[in-house]
Amino acid sequence: EPELSLRRTAACTLADIAKHTPELAQGIVDAGSVPFVAPLISHSDAKLRKEVKTHMH
Incomplete structure (x- = not known):
């Protein structure tokens, strides 16, 4: 899946x-990325879930 x-x-x-x-972290939040990234925590792909959980804490 590309x-x-x-x-x-x-x-x-x-x-x-x-x-x-x-400041960079706040900029990412201010840009509105959280609503797009947060649902990935429960994505069916285990590798993607791990990426999100590991890196977005």
């Missing part, structure tokens, strides 16, 4: 950006 790979990459990229400074 879209699944894109979701994994996007979640990982957002987490990598957010971890650098509180």
Whole structure:
């Protein structure tokens, strides 16, 4: 599923950006990403769930 790979990459990229400074993390939240990323925690793909849970804490 090509879209699944894109979701994994996007979640990982957002987490990598957010971890650098509180300002970057806040910018990601302010951009409205949380409603798109949060549902991925219960996605049927185990690898995607792990990416989201590991990186978005």
